[in-house]
Amino acid sequence: MAPPVAEPSDPTFGFPFTPYSIQRDLMQHLYSALARGQVTVVESPTGTGKSLSLISSTLSYLRDARSLTRDALVESIRAQVQSQLGEEEPEWVVQHEIEKKVQELEREESELETRLGEVRRREAEERRRESAMGGMGMGRRKRLKVGEGKEGGGARLVDDEDEFAPDPYFENEEDKKKVEENGVDNFSPAVREMMKKMNGGGASNSKEEEEPDVSKIYFASRTHSQLSQFVSELRKTSFSRSNPTADPSLPSPSPPPTPSSSLDRPVRVIPLGSRQNLCINDDVRKKSGGSNEAMGDLCLELQKGGKEGKRCQFLPPIGEGAKLNEFRDKALATVHDIEDIEDLGRRTATCPYYGSRKAVRAAEIVTLPYNMLMSKSAREALGISLKDHIVVVDEAHNLIDSILQLHSVSITSSMLLSIRSALLTYINKFKNRFTGANASYLKQLALVLKGLSEFVAKWAGEGKKEELMDVNSVLGGKSGPALDQINLLKLDQYLKTSRIARKIGGYVDSLGEEQTAKGRQAIRSNATRNLQRIQDFILSLANADRDGRVLLTAETITSSAPSTSSATAKSTSTKPSHTATPPATRVEVTLKYMLLAPSESFRDVAEEARSVVLAGGTMAPMSDFRTELFPYVPEERFSTFSCGHVVPADHVATFAVSKGPTGVKLEFKFDRRKDEKLLDELGQSIVNIAQVVPKGIVVFVPSYDFLNQVQARWEASGMIKRLKQKKKTFWEPKASADVDMTLREYSAANAGVETGAILFAVVGAKLSEGINFADDMARAVIICGIPYPNSNSTELKERMAYLKSTPASVSRPSSAPDAGQVLYQNLAFRAVNQSIGRAIRNARDWAAIILLDERYQQSSKKAQLPGWLGSNVESPQAFGGLMKSLSGFVRRRKAAGGLV
Incomplete structure (x- = not known):
């Protein structure tokens, strides 16, 4: 891929709305990073349009790179043709030869787009017919019934024992050739023939010519729901439509667009998932009990013919790839998410798990969960090559921990x-x-x-x-x-x-x-x-x-262990046994x-890909990504970017509080967390804050153990009754299944004329990530203490010692901070920053961030807070100063009409 110039051909990046200045800055940074082939870590707070910025900048780069590559190709061919024909040949002859050679080189792309254009034309025609019939067509989520055992039948070639016999294994081509010539002892011709067919051998199973692997973006996130949200944002842009100025219900124009006119057709997207997401064989799903491993066993068994000698009805017969190719074209013709791909498989009675893999090489965007991206074996199984492609990892704040856990x-x-x-x-x-x-x-x-x-x-x-x-x-x-x-x-x-x-x-x-x-x-x-x-x-x-x-x-x-008395003894005697076997x-x-x-496990991703983007709403502190993930990347290939928030500065007030209402120092260290006087001071602080802040307040505490201590102490002291007089009180549930109910009840308590509620949650737990506490759900977020990880953890201590022993750490000046301690601090503050990010979720939102611990007043701690908070962190020396400033902030927001 030829690197384009630093400036995009479209200064708006195809952004669907008028971007904020911070969005333009982010898109320009991303475009420049891709042009330079960099590894870049970017932070864009929730509510700032991060997904749209990622989509618009990366696809703009892909479009421009493709255009420049084609221009360079044309110039190269021109020089070659002129050299062959001579300078005296007329321009039209030269141009004719150039066009012929370019068309030859772009044949596969042109043929693919011709097929996809025809698919779009047919789908548009079907939509018109359904519209004319008054919407009687099948809905998007309605699943068709499919027949059983329609394809790939035939007698089973092996008996039950042969099913488990080992296949021949060859370490080198010489051994393989020797066996192919002489045969394998103890394997019947039928078994060898079956294995030959499974490997695509034989004249009737000639391997299809592999399609070109077009330049693409691998977009990874934690969950399929997040990836579906990404696809939803993509549909808002011009990149997802056939022609931004044309009626999308009309057939595509003929002839099909050239590959360079990428805005005249939808970008080709394919979502990848596991069998759990994409298997449409309901019998397999039922028998597997939802286990992906068991599903894989059954799938492989059915590929060989299964117990009854019937191949899975959703897979085409071996050697006949037309059905999967048809699925590939339908999947790529328009923008689909993972559920659309499953529905397409059901409508066409074609396996979407294998059909989606068939579409990877021709796709321009591939979406996948990042555990599939991080595992080299998973990439190999999916046929994924990252060579010279772009990798974007969203929600990357947990990437380091995910890599460590995966390996x-x-x-x-x-x-x-x-x-x-x-x-x-x-x-x-x-x-x-x-x-x-x-x-x-x-x-x-x-x-x-x-x-x-x-x-x-x-x-x-x-x-x-x-x-x-x-x-x-x-x-x-x-x-x-x-x-x-x-x-x-x-x-x-x-x-x-x-x-x-x-x-x-x-x-x-x-x-x-x-x-x-x-x-x-x-x-x-x-x-x-x-x-x-x-x-x-x-x-x-x-x-x-x-x-x-x-x-x-x-x-x-x-x-x-059961009693030594047997069932027989029980039937012959009514006396209790005294000869019980002691517990084993x-x-x-x-x-x-x-x-x-994690660096070596992620190194092949960083070195194979043209560029890697790690993006998230809360990436600070960013030093971990440099020291733990990319220590080998040269300085010129690594960059970071943190944009501000879309909310005005006066919509957020941040306070670092050192003392409670009665003057007790607020410092929630491990050795003070059972201090009843300190717990009482915390309760009184929250009661006072609840008098001033309208609607919802979310209180984050360092651990479940601390949450339990708070509940027990406040029940005994009557503090909970006082809190309930101010607002309804909710606590993070112990079971994940109860989270949705708690959130619904908390939301209802903050709606309409209700006075609001307080929700107590644990930093880094069920309610600190991925939860939207917008508007009245959180007019204040209170962080109690600093959630440092357990310093006695064997794993953490070894990880810290390892970082301290790395060559980069050893060669640091003596005045430089200890790498292990930096990690320890960063783990705590990344969790704090995630919790803070729950409060401000859109451009009109407003909230107070209240940090109840005197350590937050230290300049080193303030420096680790989210960049968008800036230097506007007030540090009142007395609790009365907090209440005065907080009251003024709330009063100003109410006067401005900000109480939603």
Whole structure:
């Protein structure tokens, strides 16, 4: 992709409305960052139009880059043609040759757009017919009934045992060629023919020519609902329409637009999701019980023909790709979200999971949850290449923690024993069916399981409860099981390529499964998931260098045993038994691989992609992203940007309060959180604030433990009764299922003529992210204390020590802050800033931010607050000063008509 000039061809970036100045600044920064191929971290508070700014700037860049690339191509061809024809040839001859060569190079794009134009024309015609019939067409969400077993039938080629037999595994092409020439012992011709068809072999299954991978944007966010919101914002722009000036209900003009006129057609979008989101085989969904792993097992089984010899009815027969190609074109013709893609699959009786993957290479925007983006194996399974493409990660404030969590995995001692037993059973059954490579790697896997089991048993026998080790200590050395001689990377490659874990789990489970489909899937799902966990653990150990540790923890588990008196004894005697077996105890050891640094796990994304954008409403403090995620990125390739808020400065008042109404110092440190006098002072502070602030007040406290202490103390002291006299009182529910009900009741208490309510919530918990407390829902947000993480956490201490030991940290001047302490501070303030962001949600909103802890008056703490608060943080030395300033702020907002 040729980098365009720094200035966009359209200074408005195709923004659908007149942008605020901060939106223009953000779009200009993003465009420039993409042009320079940078990694950039941007902060745009909620309510500032972040999604539209991301869409408009990135698609403007994509359009301009494509146009400039085409212009450069035309000039290159012109020089080549003139060199071949000579300077004397007339211009029209030269131009004719240029157009012919350009059309040849753009043939695939032109053919694709011709097909998509025809799809749009047919859909427009269908809409007109439905409109003429008075809207009698099928609604968007109505699901069609589809026939069962219409396609891909035929006799099953293998019996139940053959289903679990290992497929041949070849480490190199020489071994593969040798087997293809001589045949594989112990495999019937029917089995080999089936595997050949599954791999696309044979003259009747010639592989389709791979489509060009067009320049695109991978847009990732945490959830599908957030991605659907992104698609909804995209539909507001001209990029989603065939022609901004034409009637969208009319057919597309003929001939179709050239690839360079990108505004004359909708941008090509495809959403990706898991089988849980996109599988339309209702029988599979029912049998899997909602488990994605079980759904995958059933899906793969049905691709081979299933128990009854019938291939899944939503997949085309092997070697016939026309049906998936038709789905691809319909999916790309107009802008769809994930639910639209599922509905399209049901309407066309075509699998949307595989159909959407078919559309990736031709798409210009691919939306996907960011756990799919961050996992290299997931990208490989989806056929995703990031090379020279743009990656945008929205809601990226939790990206570092998500990467650490994604690459951390736990297994237990009982899991190791049960899987080793399953493996030995499998080996004993199929040992005569193994190729040399299968036998070698399964033996290695058995040795790894045996070694880890013995290592765990020895560790538990020493009476330890918790210990943190480096990977080498677990794998080898004096205390380890001497597994360092096994090439874990090659073993992991075998496990992934052969998919042997599914076969082992399936076979062993089938020996004792219940005779119901539901029971079978529950058992198989559990076994396969355990095998997958162990495989992930092995991969973690294989890839670990200095950035990983293994945490061992021991727990004594007591299981009550029944009386030694049998049922027979009960029937022959009415006397109570006194020979009960004492409860059995065992020690369960958990091994948790912990990734300490996310940079290497995200490095392939940053280095393969042309540009990476991390965006969020609250990204401050931003230093973590530089030190933890991108320490290897050169200075000239890294940038940050934080825009202001769309609300006027006088719509927000921020106060850092050091003392309560009776003069007690407000400092909610761990050692003072049970101080009853301090808790009483907090309650009185909130009562006084509730007298002044109208409607809703949200109070965030540092932890659930603190919330419980507050409730208990205030119930005993009568403070809760006093609060209820001012406003209705709500508390963050313990169960996630109760959150919606609590929010509905809280919202109702702030509506109409109601006096308002107080909602107590925990920083970083259920109500601090993704919740909209706009307008009367939060005329004040109170942050009580600073929510520092548990400093005694083994994982946190090791992570801090790791950061302190990095070369960049070691080489810092002695006056520079400790990298571990910087992380500790940033974890707390990112949570604080997320909570603050709940209050201001649109351009007309207003609220007071009240920080109840004297430490917020420190300049270093103020510097970590959201940038849009600026330097306008008042620090009253007495509580009376807060009440005076707060009353004046509320009075001014009421006078301005700001009380919604």
